[in-house]
Amino acid sequence: MSFARTFEALRDRNFQWFFASLMGNFSSMNIQMFIRGWLVFELTGSYEALGLISLANGLSGLVPAIVGGVIADRARQKKHVIQVCQGLNALTALAVGLLIAYGRLEFQHLFIAALVQGGVMTLMMPSRQALTPDVVGIRRLANAIALNTAGMNAARLLMPSLAGWFMAALQEEPGAIDGAQYIYFAMSALYLWSIVGLLPVRVADRVRPEGGHPPPLQELVAGFRYVARAPVIRMLLACNFLMVLFSMTYFMLLPGFAKQVLGTGPARLGLLVSFSGVGSLIGSLVIASLPNRRRGLVLLLSALLVGIALIGFSASNTYWLSVVLLGVVGLGQAGRMSLSNVLIQSYVDDAYRGRVMALYMMEFSIMSASVFLVGMLASAIGPQLAIGLSALGLVLLVCFLLAFAPSYRRLD
Secondary structure: OOHHHOOHHHHOHHHHHHHHHHHHHHHHHHHHHHHHHHHHHHHHOOHHHHHHHHHHHHHOOHHHHHHHHHHHHHOOOHHHHHHHHHHHHHHHHHHHHHHHHOOOOOHHHHHHHHHHHHHHHHHHHHHHHHHHHHHHOOOOHHHHHHHHHHHHHHHHHHHHHHHHHHHHHHOOOOOOOOOHHHHHHHHHHHHHHHHHHOOOOOOOOOOOOOOOOOOHHHHHHHHHHHHHOOHHHHHHHHHHHHHHHHHHHHHHHHHHHHHHOOOOOHHHHHHHHHHHHHHHHHHHHHHHHOOOOOHHHHHHHHHHHHHHHHHHHHHOOOHHHHHHHHHHHHHHHHHHHHHHHHHHHHHOOHHHHHHHHHHHHHHHHHHHHHHHHHHHHHHHHOHHHHHHHHHHHHHHHHHHHHHHOHHHHOOO
């Protein structure tokens, strides 16, 4: 491990602007993950409602993800796709803010916003993921992705806590949602910044193939065929889906967990989310400093750490112990998230990069949809047991891969 190379990609001015644009998106996204869940639980008091919002966010992204992959592999400039999508996100955040300001916000408005934002996000993400190697090149790709993850986790560290304290300061009484409109207005401004930040980014236009592109449906089918005949990509996508499914569902249940198990309000909920970002930020910087060796094994060990820490978190009734355990969860998540992305991008053929990254992002949409079932489970048996069972599934999966999947462990 060499800390001399930790910030290598940031020496490139092109990547500096790309990173600045991403920070606008990451900041708004992490504020939204906090504020939307909190609003839903305050309006409904229901774990099923939290799960339903996640279901809307996930299902609405399935078809756009497929379309987004084809667009990413056909677009002359991927950054233009990102800018249009961020504009739609800005308008959606502005609309929710206005509904709160005029006292008209209801659960169904948040549900519709989740549908729109889920679709827009998965339409955009294949282009954003595929743009990264265009900006920095393959040699610095692992470093760039780890820095992107570090930026996302820095936003997770700061933004939910700031939003939580801001909400606590603006509340006239516990349970009121007054003041939340200003947070949504700030989110809209951050999305606009992410559009502006991409303007100076310079990458070569995609060369149109001789005879033009084949029909979109034909390109889509070709992408599925490519994954079917590429065993490493197929293995990485399948295992990543299961890891995401078992390791990320806890986050959607946090608003209810914090209120009912830990007895906390929005300020401490924001701090709880932020401390998970501390571990993630540290983990991301460590990954950025690692050489391009034995990354498959490091990914599996990171996922194992997440599972063990989540089992401890699910059993905790003490706020500060929960804070520490979520910090450990964040540390492991940084390794799992960064390296799963890096490995897929390192082994995929460039001609299929957008479509493969679309499948990668579809897995997150499916995971979001599955949280609806976890929300129902939490209502039936309690959030602690629901999170604990999910974490146990992750531990068993990683132990199986460590014992019986040597080809995964040996990936560099």
